[in-house]
Amino acid sequence: MANLKITLVKSLNGRLEKQIATAHSLGLRKIGQVTIQPDNTQTRGKIAKIGFMLQVTEVE
Numbered sequence: 877m878a879n880l881k882i883t884l885v886k887s888l889n890g891r892l893e894k895q896i897a898t899a900h901s902l903g904l905r906k907i908g909q910v911t912i913q914p915d916n917t918q919t920r921g922k923i924a925k926i927g928f929m930l931q932v933t934e935v936e
Contacts, residue, residue, distance in 0.1 A: 898922050
């Protein structure tokens with residue numbers, strides 16, 4: 877199963893509570909923080925909600 881490397885590139889300051897909660901559920905709290913998540917529908921849905929704040933790359 878493939879994984880996704882997700883990096884937070886924009887600040888959470890001034891964002892909606894739902895957007896902040898989504899970032900936290902991905903394990904992202906600070907700019908530049910990186911997390912590895914499984915490539916599944918739940919993760920893809922979270923990325924779709926806050927994709928403008930993230931950089932996503934696929935890793936094996």
